[in-house]
Amino acid sequence: MNVSLQQLLQGVTHITPGGVFMLVVGVVLLYLAIAKEYEPMLLLPIGAGAIFANLPLSPMIAEGGMLDILRKAGVENELFPLLIFIGIGAMTDFGPLLENPKMMLLGAAGQFGIFGTLLLALVLGFNLNEAASIGIIGAIDGPTSIYVSNLLAPHLLGPITVCAYSYMSLVPVIQPPIMRLLTTKKERAIRMPYTQRTISRRTRIIFPLLVIIVVGTLVPMATPLIGSLMLGNLMKESGVVERLTGASSKEIANTVTLFLGLAVGSTMRADAFLKVQTLGILVLGILAFCLDIAAGLTFAKFLNFLSGGKFNPLIGSAGISAFPMSARVVQKVGQEEDFENFLLMHAMGANASGQVASVIAGGVLLALMGAG
Amino acid sequence: MNVSLQQLLQGVTHITPGGVFMLVVGVVLLYLAIAKEYEPMLLLPIGAGAIFANLPLSPMIAEGGMLDILRKAGVENELFPLLIFIGIGAMTDFGPLLENPKMMLLGAAGQFGIFGTLLLALVLGFNLNEAASIGIIGAIDGPTSIYVSNLLAPHLLGPITVCAYSYMSLVPVIQPPIMRLLTTKKERAIRMPYTQRTISRRTRIIFPLLVIIVVGTLVPMATPLIGSLMLGNLMKESGVVERLTGASSKEIANTVTLFLGLAVGSTMRADAFLKVQTLGILVLGILAFCLDIAAGLTFAKFLNFLSGGKFNPLIGSAGISAFPMSARVVQKVGQEEDFENFLLMHAMGANASGQVASVIAGGVLLALMGAG
Amino acid sequence: MNVSLQQLLQGVTHITPGGVFMLVVGVVLLYLAIAKEYEPMLLLPIGAGAIFANLPLSPMIAEGGMLDILRKAGVENELFPLLIFIGIGAMTDFGPLLENPKMMLLGAAGQFGIFGTLLLALVLGFNLNEAASIGIIGAIDGPTSIYVSNLLAPHLLGPITVCAYSYMSLVPVIQPPIMRLLTTKKERAIRMPYTQRTISRRTRIIFPLLVIIVVGTLVPMATPLIGSLMLGNLMKESGVVERLTGASSKEIANTVTLFLGLAVGSTMRADAFLKVQTLGILVLGILAFCLDIAAGLTFAKFLNFLSGGKFNPLIGSAGISAFPMSARVVQKVGQEEDFENFLLMHAMGANASGQVASVIAGGVLLALMGAG
Amino acid sequence: MDSLQIGLQLTLFGMGIVFFLLAVMALLISLLLRFDRAPAETMEESAPSREFPEGLDADALAAITIAVRAHRIVRRKQAAPAMRKHQPGTLPSRWVGIGRTRQTASWRPIRRG
Amino acid sequence: MDSLQIGLQLTLFGMGIVFFLLAVMALLISLLLRFDRAPAETMEESAPSREFPEGLDADALAAITIAVRAHRIVRRKQAAPAMRKHQPGTLPSRWVGIGRTRQTASWRPIRRG
Amino acid sequence: MDSLQIGLQLTLFGMGIVFFLLAVMALLISLLLRFDRAPAETMEESAPSREFPEGLDADALAAITIAVRAHRIVRRKQAAPAMRKHQPGTLPSRWVGIGRTRQTASWRPIRRG
Numbered sequence A, B, C: 001m002n003v004s005l006q007q008l009l010q011g012v013t014h015i016t017p018g019g020v021f022m023l024v025v026g027v028v029l030l031y032l033a034i035a036k037e038y039e040p041m042l043l044l045p046i047g048a049g050a051i052f053a054n055l056p057l058s059p060m061i062a063e064g065g066m067l068d069i070l071r072k073a074g075v076e077n078e079l080f081p082l083l084i085f086i087g088i089g090a091m092t093d094f095g096p097l098l099e100n101p102k103m104m105l106l107g108a109a110g111q112f113g114i115f116g117t118l119l120l121a122l123v124l125g126f127n128l129n130e131a132a133s134i135g136i137i138g139a140i141d142g143p144t145s146i147y148v149s150n151l152l153a154p155h156l157l158g159p160i161t162v163c164a165y166s167y168m169s170l171v172p173v174i175q176p177p178i179m180r181l182l183t184t185k186k187e188r189a190i191r192m193p194y195t196q197r198t199i200s201r202r203t204r205i206i207f208p209l210l211v212i213i214v215v216g217t218l219v220p221m222a223t224p225l226i227g228s229l230m231l232g233n234l235m236k237e238s239g240v241v242e243r244l245t246g247a248s249s250k251e252i253a254n255t256v257t258l259f260l261g262l263a264v265g266s267t268m269r270a271d272a273f274l275k276v277q278t279l280g281i282l283v284l285g286i287l288a289f290c291l292d293i294a295a296g297l298t299f300a301k302f303l304n305f306l307s308g309g310k311f312n313p314l315i316g317s318a319g320i321s322a323f324p325m326s327a328r329v330v331q332k333v334g335q336e337e338d339f340e341n342f343l344l345m346h347a348m349g350a351n352a353s354g355q356v357a358s359v360i361a362g363g364v365l366l367a368l369m370g371a372g
Numbered sequence D, E, F: 001m002d003s004l005q006i007g008l009q010l011t012l013f014g015m016g017i018v019f020f021l022l023a024v025m026a027l028l029i030s031l032l033l034r035f036d037r038a039p040a041e042t043m044e045e046s047a048p049s050r051e052f053p054e055g056l057d058a059d060a061l062a063a064i065t066i067a068v069r070a071h072r073i074v075r076r077k078q079a080a081p082a083m084r085k086h087q088p089g090t091l092p093s094r095w096v097g098i099g100r101t102r103q104t105a106s107w108r109p110i111r112r113g
């Protein structure tokens, strides 16, 4: 063995412009996470993962490196997003949805962005698997996006995940202008009566079970996604396994979130990321988001027409999975027209439905693509 | 690719009567867990796992599915039951046993159900490995049952685990009638003097070490089971690694319990579960339980005879691993005859001994079967 | 199948003198951990692992046994030490270092023990890989020692880890005599002015990023070690991901510490451990420690000479990674001469630097050895 | 344009199935809710104008209420002591709570524009 | 009936070994307990009829006792601050505690039958 | 002695690189600290001799201060409610805190020897 200067400087000699650019991308993600607090739980690890992956000769993403181990342990086999869904289910209160089961259809409408974007991506020349993966950004749901895109187009996992999570933070920015554009002042001022009802513990427990069995039977490919979410919710509502609920929503969720973020970030290597199509994904992702909201509003306007003007179309824009942010935006925009108009509870129903619907839509997309 | 209606409906077309029956079994397990609170920490995940496993075309138990991953990660290689034992050890106070070392033999007697049931299972036509696995239900100890049956007869893992856990909840129902049947009123009223003694920290620390070294040397196959239990207890009694004790008994135990339950439940597929032998296992399991209690009582009656009527035979029924429930039942039944008779401390000694003995018996059984 | 007495007694017939000796070693480690509280978090699991590994015919270290699984899951692939580093980073406050960037060089000097011991080990006949692994004890840093020695000389992992952790506990015993030996009374009484400065949140966040990018570029092999440490610190200082910081420094750190200790202890099998070279390692390890302190002191004396007598050489002895113990020892010894002399803040800077430097030195050593 | 046709087919089927599934769920939940009775019970519980039993002042009553609640929690814990860790309650339900409170508020609106 | 014979052999050996191992453990623990002295110390500590030192009333003494205990805990924590998380004490020991308390109680029994 | 030569080379290069890297870091941090202004701000915040606003006594002020702080924490939590778990602060910083306190103390030294 002979120590040579060349060997010592191999890090410096392997610096590439692409790598440096990706380091900047990683730092920007960290900036968004830390200074802007855009989903920091995910964007901080993703940014760190991107930096680790793009340091010259990075041993962390080499075969057997830490990020390689984490990616194989939970991203490649889809374990991590499902574990996160258990935790999300264990933290989610589907009460507003149960109080208002008719709101469920709004959640369905809010998934149009997935398919609309899929079509646009096909037009832009992406192949079918890629297009479907890009479309899933329209679910505006991190774990679903990771699950679906990893199965259909793993080489696009990085940019798709970044879109899914960072656009989720933009709900308060993107949603209001579309709402104002697509509704009239009069429509936004429509008041809707709200009668509170108590949901029994039994109903709260039967709901997740029902979803698992019905959706699992009709769309088997959706079972892992919706099943994990509803398992978490079943544990929460059962009230008898607080230790498991706590572990799912705290220890497991936190640990897996860290590992998942690092692993996803590590897929953002310069050679895979720095392509024109990444730019396409970023643009299409934001389009998917807008299409979701527009479709929800349009469907709600249709319901308003059917009900003879008694349904506030704003509520339709909450049929997406960004829960409960989206419902709060509806409440805020509604109050701009009529400070005494309280749409929150209706919007919460639509929003909870959007969360369920986006997970189901992910499973349906997988089933239609013949993957899973 | 062409989307066909047949493809979409493949979930519905794959519904089988067996699958539907198993879904009902899963729902019944959830009912027992949630409404009856029978060991909900285990029965809820097992029930959910059984439902996931029996949905048509379930992707969760397919190669690479979440439940498949969890099963391979911790059940197939026996890791999860051992980790749970570390947590149990970290939560158990063996003080009552140390105060009363003579009670240890009662724990040994309480393991007769294992071997008695093994014999009965052989008579019923089960092969030797199956019979031994069914016998281990007589340990009335979840992790031991999982560990042993997974090594000897993995195809029976599901029903055996369900028996082990659900029968453990039945201690207050099953134990008292057997106690009343096998003892006379006079025997049940025997008072036993109790002198409290302080167990030094040193003795509490040496005890688990001693068990590891003695049992580990004499029955090497028992080392994983008893070693894990005693490692947890050593950490607890040492008092210097509270962070590790806490992690073992909380974070690790909770996470592993959830994963283990789901994985065990996922082995309950219709084709493996819906057999006559499952019914046999359910019946033999309850017999094993009764034999344990009866043997413990009989042995205690023998001790009573030896001591000239100074030993309350009820205490013998606590020589099982259901700790501390079984000891509390002894106290309650004893008080029915003589409200001032406090058998609790003696029964606690026998009960703690039963816990140690059942783990040892599991290891001994493995050693005798030449597995491990 | 026929049960034979020979089969039953196979544990007893496989007792070996070496195994018994190693059981004693395991018990001694437990004694140090429990009675002396020498790094109990590590030494207790290591001692327990050593006992499990040396019981006759131990199934726990056999292929597929629990300790074998844990070793493959996190030691062989280097995952566990890196996860621990994330937790350490999430608990460490590098403020004292940032207040006093000039102290950084003291941390560099405190790594001389690594290379000095490497030379000594070569003289004693160890091969280059072994010598480098022994030298890394001079980093006085558990995870670094495990990471480096597992890559270079995995057969020495056990004794090296035991040295690294147990000697770390001896800081208050070993450091003062060397300090008194190498400095004059007058030098020890030198007072150093201290002006407090506030480190902005921005600087605290940029620091770990800077270290990752600079060190990662210049010494790619050091990326995993220093990157993990600084990732944890970045999360902590960002202040926006408390859940991830908490998980890293609590749940993950505790769980991994337990598993790592057990796995490391399980490598201490009699046939691998009971060699003359183990004794050599124990002696060389303590020498490495002394050389670190001596080099730090000498370098600080040189700085004192340069500054014209204004630099207290004691501070140099804190340039090691035993943080914050080493700095506290400096404060204590300094006060022996002059009770009003507060060297703590300066020593903390040197000490934090020692922690960073020892991790970097580990990476540099790997790079120079061509491993990683 | 062949792949676009597939895309349109996917969109049609996909949105159709999603709507269908959610409609089925909505129907099933509506059926389920038929069996949920006594929706106003919870409100009554906290009615402010309840009369005090004879010989008890408000302080004594408060103390008793607290004791009874504490006792209930203890009893529940004893029933399954190893299982309990957290009290129920989630993030969204806080928002729900705020929403419910607001539904009953009645100040005058501040109109924009 | 061949397998049944094996079963009987298993039962014989199995129960034999289990009894033997537990008897060995019982013996070893008994030996161990010989070295445990001063079993009554803990009771004495909380003896109720201890006399107060001159010039100290019960309140002052209580305050001092609490302070001393708190200080001990602090000292112990400082000795190894990163290691401590939970106070000792487990579920069963609560039952043990109840049992011990009851052993000394003395009300009249309510006999059944 | 060939391997010893390699060892010497390793030592030379190794210590050289470690010193170089840490010197680079020290330089970069020093540069970074140039941009850190207002180092004395924190001290001022807790200055004891601040005058009270008219009409407010010390108690009222203390209450307001506590309320404002509590409110700040609430606002911060609301901004990103799912993210927060622990307050900042670490083990070493306690020692740093003690160190800083001591720097300003002024009792007479007890000299040994």
Ligand code: NA
Residues within 6 Å of the ligand: A138, A139, A140, A141, A320, A321, A322, A354, A355, A357, A358, A359
């Ligand atoms: Na969505």
Ligand code: NA
Residues within 6 Å of the ligand: B138, B139, B140, B141, B320, B321, B322, B354, B355, B357, B358, B359
């Ligand atoms: Na048992």
Ligand code: NA
Residues within 6 Å of the ligand: C138, C139, C140, C141, C320, C321, C322, C354, C355, C357, C358, C359
């Ligand atoms: Na070091």
